[in-house]
Structures are given as structure tokens and as C-alpha cells.
Amino acid sequence: MASVVPVKEKKLMDVKLGELPxxxxxxxxxPKGTAGAFQRGYYRYHNKYVNEKRGGVAMVLAAYMLFxxxxxYKELKHQRLCxxx
Amino acid sequence: MNESxxxxxxxxxxxxxxxxxxxxxxxxxxxxxxxxxxxxRLVSIQQxxxxxTSKQMLSIHNxxxxxxxxxxMSLILFIGSTNLLGLxxxxxxxTTQLSMNLGMAIPLWAGTVAIGLRxxxxxxxxxxxxxxxxxxxxxxxxIIETISLFIQPMALAVRxxxxxxxxxxxxxxxxxxxxxxxSISTITALITFTILVLLTILExxxxxxxxxxxxxxxxxxxxxxx
Numbered sequence: 197m198a199s200v201v202p203v204k205e206k207k208l209m210d211v212k213l214g215e216l217p218x219x220x221x222x223x224x225x226x227p228k229g230t231a232g233a234f235q236r237g238y239y240r241y242h243n244k245y246v247n248e249k250r251g252g253v254a255m256v257l258a259a260y261m262l263f264x265x266x267x268x269y270k271e272l273k274h275q276r277l278c279x280x281x
Numbered sequence: 282m283n284e285s286x287x288x289x290x291x292x293x294x295x296x297x298x299x300x301x302x303x304x305x306x307x308x309x310x311x312x313x314x315x316x317x318x319x320x321x322r323l324v325s326i327q328q329x330x331x332x333x334t335s336k337q338m339l340s341i342h343n344x345x346x347x348x349x350x351x352x353x354m355s356l357i358l359f360i361g362s363t364n365l366l367g368l369x370x371x372x373x374x375x376t377t378q379l380s381m382n383l384g385m386a387i388p389l390w391a392g393t394v395a396i397g398l399r400x401x402x403x404x405x406x407x408x409x410x411x412x413x414x415x416x417x418x419x420x421x422x423x424i425i426e427t428i429s430l431f432i433q434p435m436a437l438a439v440r441x442x443x444x445x446x447x448x449x450x451x452x453x454x455x456x457x458x459x460x461x462x463x464s465i466s467t468i469t470a471l472i473t474f475t476i477l478v479l480l481t482i483l484e485x486x487x488x489x490x491x492x493x494x495x496x497x498x499x500x501x502x503x504x505x506x507x
Contacts, residue, residue, distance in 0.1 A: 242313060253311060253323060257369065260307065264371045267300070
């Protein structure tokens with residue numbers, strides 16, 4: 197189904213499902229393009245989570261701690277408070 | 282306490298996928314690079330700290346040694362941030378793995394030796410013999426100096442590994458002891474808890490000091506050889 201605005205210039209949320217493969221192929225996979233993508237992602241992450249007034253680095257560290265809890269869960273399962281271990 | 286004391290030092294895998302690469306790359310997110318004239322608070326504080334440390338550390342080098350500025354500063358930032366992040370509960374510290382510390386120490390030491398041998402061959406070879414040794418002692422002393430030269434990278438790596446690992450182990454042990462003592466006698470548990478608090482303060486200091494010592498020694502080896 198053709199759309200009024202050409203597929204090339206749409207952001208991901210505006211692309212319809214049928215046009216998804218052509219949108220993916222359109223992205224530029226040269227090293228410079230991938231580096232640009234990483235840079236944009238990094239700054240989006242930073243401006244959303246770290247550059248906040250309410251102490252962004254603390255939030256990131258708390259998320260890091262919770263993230264590290266997952267691999268340890270198996271060993272720590274039997275450390276819950278109970279009468280008999 | 283875990284079943285074995287060392288389960289916190291295994292390389293973390295989540296459902297079979299080793300995420301250790303992500304954990305090593307994590308401190309880079311917390312150290313943003315300055316991009317404007319006046320940045321936000323986080324970047325300004327880090328920039329000030331980096332300038333302070335670099336001035337102090339590079340003041341002893343001549344022009345040739347100061348080309349290593351980037352390397353030394355990234356080294357101290359990496360080791361310092363990784364050690365400090367390892368003090369969070371449940372986190373994995375990459376610098377507890379001997380493999381990684383050897384990977385940092387051996388190339389840097391080899392680089393300083395190679396620079397010395399290439400640009401100042403006579404002077405760097407002359408380091409093997411301290412001034413004013415009596416003549417009969419010379420062969421033995423050259424052997425001893427060679428051994429001490431080759432032990433430098435091993436000592437760098439093992440020093441960092443052992444210090445950080447020992448600190449983490451002590452925290453685990455004393456924390457476990459406090460928890461076990463709480464049901465037996467509260468006063469002893471309080472004393473043990475005070476010890477734990479003091480130990481944690483020490484660990485914060487050790488984290489930074491180890492980073493500093495590593496970098497300082499590399500820069501000393503560099504100074505000898507430029």
C-alpha cells in the first residue's frame with residue numbers, strides 16, 4: 197500500500213507494517229552510519245536518564261544493581277529469611 | 282554467605298549468555314565526554330578531576346613521556362570506576378579477574394620497555410646495573426635486575442587482583458558473620474557491624490588507591506625509559 201509521504205523519510209513509529217522491510221533496508225549500514233546511530237542512541241539515553249535534575253546517575257546505578265541481581269538470584273534463593281534452612 | 286565463598290567472582294552469565302562484556306563497558310556510560318564550553322554538573326566535575334589528576338601525574342615526564350597522557354588517564358579512570366562500581370551489592374568487578382589485569386599490565390609494561398630499548402638503548406640497558414656496585418658483584422646483580430624487570434608486569438597484575446579480591450572477600454565474610462551473630466548475641470553483632478562499616482570505608486579508599494598505584498607505576502616505568 198503506497199503512502200503519501202515516501203517511506204524513506206518516516207520515523208519508525210510512523211512506518212506501516214507492510215513497509216517495514218523496505219524501511220529496514222533503507223537504513224544506512226556503512227560504518228559511519230552505524231557510528232552515527234550509536235551516538236544518537238547514547239545521547240538520547242543520556243538526555244533522558246542522566247541529565248535530569250533529580251540525580252540521574254543515582255537512578256542509573258540503582259538500575260545497574262537491580263540488573264546484576266538477576267544472575268545472582270539462583271545462588272541467593274536459599275538466603276531468604278525462614279525458620280529452617 | 283554463598284555455598285562457596287567464590288561464587289561472586291565467576292563471570293556472570295544470564296541464561297547462558299555471557300554479559301561480562303556489557304559489564305566492562307558499563308562505566309563508560311557514567312563518564313560522558315565534554316562537548317560544550319560549559320557543561321552540566323556531572324561533566325564539569327569529571328573534567329575538573331581529570332585535569333587535576335593529569336597535571337599531577339604528568340608533571341614528572343618530559344615531552345616524549347607526555348604523549349602517553351591519554352593512555353594513563355584512561356587507565357586510571359577505568360580502574361577507578363570499575364573498582365568503585367564493584368562495591369555496589371551484587372555487582373561483578375572485572376578487575377578481580379587475573380586475566381583482565383594481566384591483559385592491562387603486560388602490554389603497557391612491554392610498551393615502556395620497547396620504547397626504552399628503541400630510543401635510548403644504552404640508558405635502558407644501563408638500568409640493569411645500579412651505580413657504584415663493587416666489581417665482583419656485577420654478574421649476580423645483573424641477573425637480579427633482569428628478574429626484577431620481568432616480574433614488573435606480573436606484580437602489577439597480581440597486586441591489583443589480590444587487593445580487590447581480598448577486599449570483596451572480607452566484606453562477604455564479615456557481613457555473613459554479622460548476620461549469623463545477630464540471633465546469638467546482639468552486642469557482638471553490633472561490634473561486627475562497626476567493623477563492617479570501617480571496612481567498607483577502607484574499600485572505597487582501596488578502590489581509588491589501587492587505580493592510582495597501577496597508573497603511577499606504569500608512569501614510572503615510562504619515566505625510566507623515555
